[in-house]
Amino acid sequence: MTRNKQIRAVLLAALMVFSVFAGSIAFTGSAAAAATSINTTTVSGSSATVNVTVDATAGDNNTTVWIDLDDDGTLDSGEPVATNDSYTPGTATDVLVSGLDVSDLTAGQYELAAAETAGAPVTGTTSEDLSVTATVTNNDDPELVSAVHYNDNFGNDVLELSFNEEVQNLGGNIQVYQDDVDVTSDVVASGPTQNNPGQVIINTTDLYTGDLVVNLEGVEDTEGNQLEQGLDDDYNSTITVATVTVTDDNSVSITDAYMGEVVAATNGNIGTAVEVESDETQDDVESFFRSGSTGATSAVYTFNTADRQEQRYNVTIGSTLDEKIRVRDLGLEVSIDDLNVTDEDEIEGTVSANSDRQDVEITLLDSDGDEVDDGSMTVNLNGQGEYDFEFNASELDLDTGDYTVEVTDTASGVTVESDTITVEDAGEGSADFAESVITEQRGDVVAIPVTVENTDTATVSIGSNDQGYVANVTVEDGNDDGEVILLWDSSKSTVSGTNNPSNVFDVDDSDDDILTGSDGVAEVGLATSNLVDAGDYDLEIRTGSTVSDSENVATLVLEEGGVSAVRTWTAPSGESLTDLEEVTDALENGNITEDSQIAFGDKVVVQIEASGLEGTVDAQDDETPDFFDTSNGYDDSYRLTINQTNPDPNRDPKIINVANASVVADSDNDTYFVVFESEQIQAYRDDDDDGVLDSGEITTSNEVDLDDDDSFNVEFKMIGEDDVSSSLALVDDNSSAEDSYEFLEAEHSFDADPVNVTNAAEQTVTGSSNVAPGTELTLRVESDGDTQPRFLKTATVYVQADGTFSGSFDFSEQSVGDTFTVTADGGVASDEEVDGNVVESVDTTTDEPTETTTDEPTETTTDEPTETTTSEPTETTTAEPTDETTTSSQTPGFGVIVALVALVAAALLAVRRDN
Known part of the structure; x- marks a missing residue:
């Protein structure tokens, strides 16, 4: 008994003595009796029976018991109470009091009080003779309230089973299963022990994760009632696994938990209040609050983070803030490469997480969620937090149907499941060509589209003995999309046997493959002595990796290659044109324009349209560094020359060394872009006047600078077989195309001198430039003279396709009479x-169309203040309109895609890119 109860007992005894004394004055009768012990420790149901021992020698005839909800030692209104009035003093010491209704109470532990009274008990007056702590249940049947596996506040791995009342028959009747396997002997270290009535503790050998289940068949309460509530029909219950524990350790620290983990909160005592709420010191978090308790027969509270936000949570155990939980995203994911496979394929995928993890379990599940036999593996994620896995459908003997892959991080218990994988019957494999006739030019790389069904491999044959060329190659569909694009480099037709087959064959998709050795065949069985001839060649295909009878056929038509066109273009000096994407973007933005007059310092772009080059120049990538590699036939089977056409008197013409230029390939359209900076490219004198830059002419003493008035002829030539000496001829007869261009001194000019504006907004300053369209210019307007207040205005403008530029300025805060200077700065030209x-006003005649202004005599506006304004635009606009207008309206030969881009370039002139 506590000290308070002892004091209360003394006071009650004193009151009883006073009461007896007072009663003796008014009445005569027996001395009062008292309840001396309560023999019941569990009260259940709505007609509970309580055993009470009373004074057997004398006493009152009523025995009263009640649930002392507020633990004040007095019967209060609303507290469950029952009275037995059948007691006869002197005849019994053990009284059974029945009818105590506890059905409205929550199961738990309460103070059970008893007293002897002369008459009916009086609310607010009747005081206890004694009380005990008893477990109250409101169900006659035993029930499993919870099963939690966690690390307790002493660092022990335990399994706690919480029942609504005291239970028995525990020994031998508790079985633990992990993933449907009985692991009781491995998991259970000792126990079970019932520390408190209804709280059963089992010590385990480790903290286990996965699907844990406990079987409790045979467990009963103390009255022999079979445990069924809280269990399934097989007496099983799922165990909640808490992989993180926070305890009442008198210190506030931060514990990390991955989203999806269950956190255990405990101080080792049953019936402990627990609160979890968002840490309000954080910014921009979703408010969260939970208030609960461990339960009347449990010492652990569980907090599931699966649906919580990534933030910190405060955990209060009892009445003190004890821990902060920081919920983080493990980022555990599983992706499947192909969700539709056959029963002869591999199920492949990747597991990834935000950190490297050990012991990640990967399990293949059938449509019922059951593990496939031998369909599980435990792996470690690599340093990048990834692991590539595969299940062989054939080896696992998978039936057709739906499957998923489940991944569990064993340390945290976090689990994810893949999308549904459908396994179909492989059936009989087949292979075919996607096109019956394939046309390409000899010397190019031929794309041969192959389709496969119910198989991953097919073998293709090109040519025949009668046709003078035979090649065989096995391809594999690595991504199971049913298609492989086989690439055959026809320029390597002279490779014989199995020498360098990797140079002859390739695949368009890196997921696919060419099989060699024991897996397949890759060989040129019959090579040619020269480049394969133009003509029709047989294509045959069959499933598998051997050369056998063909299943399907097609025809390969090889045509004669040749040069279709050469054109010269220009681009701003700072424009990046290193790959096809950048070239295409520049065309869309109007930053590459066809021109025969190029400002000295801007980029020169030579566009070549020629078929039959792709294999020789290795044009499978955008950038083609092999284009001028002499080992690939430069200066022998094809040649690009850029020769000066206006040399100074008594001087040999200059030849540009194009080998130092970069080349961007659009091989699908047989188009190549040779790009160089006009001021930086090297040039040499043509000493022997043969129009070809020989190696002996490339010397320091023979090097010469290019000038801004040089003119050049551009020729690209594919050389016929009669004139090729050291390399294979790509064409039977010479094929060439030419173009020309000249360099101009780069200049900017304004349409008016002086520039007159009014003191208003949106005043326009216009001009022209011969630098490449798309060049970015800065217009700077700065006050001069005695103008006050001083001002500075700037605008970024772009040179348009017709060579003009225009900038708008706000002069609304300036005064009539203010003076200023306007500067155009940018590109390869000097500042102007x-x-x-x-x-007060500006003559608007400059806004009239150029043709109207040029038709009128300029003297009609000489008396006006804007005399120079009308003369300047006329000169600038008429200086180059014909060439530029004609140029922009031409249909450039950039191939199918690029030609369409060039056709709409004029519509994009006003929308210049600003990078």
């Missing part, structure tokens, strides 16, 4: 500067 004035 003119004066400007703020005037």
Whole structure:
């Protein structure tokens, strides 16, 4: 008994003595009796029976028991109470009091009080003779309330089973299963022990994860009732696994938990209040609050983070803030490469997480969620938090149907499941060509589309003995999309046997493959002595990796290659044109324009349209560094020359060394772009006047600078077999195309000098430039003279396809009479500067079309202040309109895609890119 109860007992005894004394004055009768012990420790149901021992020698005839909800030692209103009035003093010491209704109470532990009374008990007056702590249940049947596996506050791995009342028959009747396997002997270290009535503790050998189940068949309560509540029909219950534990350790620290983990909160005592709420010191978090308790027969509270936010949570155990839980995202994911496979394929995928993890379990499940036999593996994720796995459908003897892959991080218990994988019957394999007739030019790389069904491999044959060329190659569909694009380099037709088959064959998709050795065949069985001839060649295909009778056939038509066109273009000096994407973007933005007059310092772009080059120049990638590699036939089977056409008197013409230029390939359209900076490319004198830059002419003493008035002829030539000496001829007869261009001194000019504006917004300053369209210019307007207040205005503009530029400025805060200077700066031209004035009005004749202004005599506007304004635009606009307008309206030969881009370039002139 506590000290308070002892004091209360003394006071009650004193009151009883006073009461007896007072009663003796008014009445005569027996001395009062008292309840001396309560023999019941569990009260259940709505008609509970309580054993009470009373004074047997004398006493009152009523025995009263009640649930002292507020633990004040007095019967209060609303507290469950029952009275037995059949007691006869002197005849019994053990009284059974029945009818105590506890059905409205929550199961738990309460104070059970008893007292002897002369009459009916009086609410607020009747005081206990004694009390005990008893477990109250409101169900006559025993029930499993919870099963939790966790690490307790002493660091022990335990399995706690919480029942609504005291139970028995525990020994031998508790079995533990992990993933449907009985692991009781491996998991259970000792126990079970019932530390408190209804709380059973089992010590385990480790903290286990996965699907844990406990079987409790045969467990009963103390009255022999079979445990069924809280169990399934087989007496099983799922165990909640808490992989993180926070305890009442008198210190507040941060514990990490991955989203999906269950956190255990405990101080080792049953019936402990627990609160979990968002840490309000964080910014921008979703508010969260939970208040509960471990339960009347449990010492652990579980907090599932699966649906919680990535934030910190405060955990209060009892009445003190004890821990902060930081929920983080493990990022555990599983992806499947192909969700539709056959029963002869591999099920392949990747597991990934935000950190490297050990012991990650990967399990193949059938449509019922059951593990496939031998369909599980435990792996470690690599340093990048990834692991590539595969299940062989044939080896696992999978039936057709739906499957999933489940991944469990064993340390945290976090689990994810893949999308549904459908396994179909492989059936009989077949292979075919996607096109019956394939046309390409000899010397190019031929794309041969192969289709496969119910198989991953097929063998293709090219040519025949009668046709003078035979090649065989096995391809594998590595991504199971049913297609492989086989690439055959026809320029390597002279390779014989199995020498360098990797140079002859390739696949378009890196997921696919060419099989060699024991897996397949890759060989040129009959090579040619020269480049394969133009003509029709047989194509045959069959499933598998051997050369056998064909299943399907097609025809390969090889045509004669040749040069279709050569054109010269220009681009701003700072424009990056290193790959086909950048070239295409520049065309869309109008930053590459066809031109025969190129500002010295801007980029020169030579566009070549020629078929039959792709294999020789290795044009499978955008950038083609092999284009001018002499080992691949440069200066022998094909040649690009850029020769000066206006040499100074008594001087040999200059030849540009194009070998130092970069080449961007659009091989699908037989198009190549040779790109170089006009001021940086090297040039040499043509000493022997043969129009070809020989190796002996490339010397320091023979090197010469290019000038801004040089003119050049551009020729690309594929050389016929009669003139090729050291390399294979790509064409039977010479094939060439030419173009020309000249360099101009780069210049900017303004349409008016001086520039006159009014003191208003949106005043336009216009001009022209011969630098490449798309060049970015900065227009700078700065006050000069005695103008006050001083001002500075800038605008970024772009040179348009017709060579013009225009910038708008706000002069609304300036005054009439203010003066300023306007500077155009940018591109490869020197800065240009003119004066400007703020005037009351500006003659708008400059807004008239150029043809109207040029038709009128210029003297009609000589008396106006804007005399120079009308003369300048006329000169600038008429200086180059014909060439530029004609150029922009031409249909460039950039191939199918690029030609379409060039056709709409004019519509994009006003929308210049600003990078």
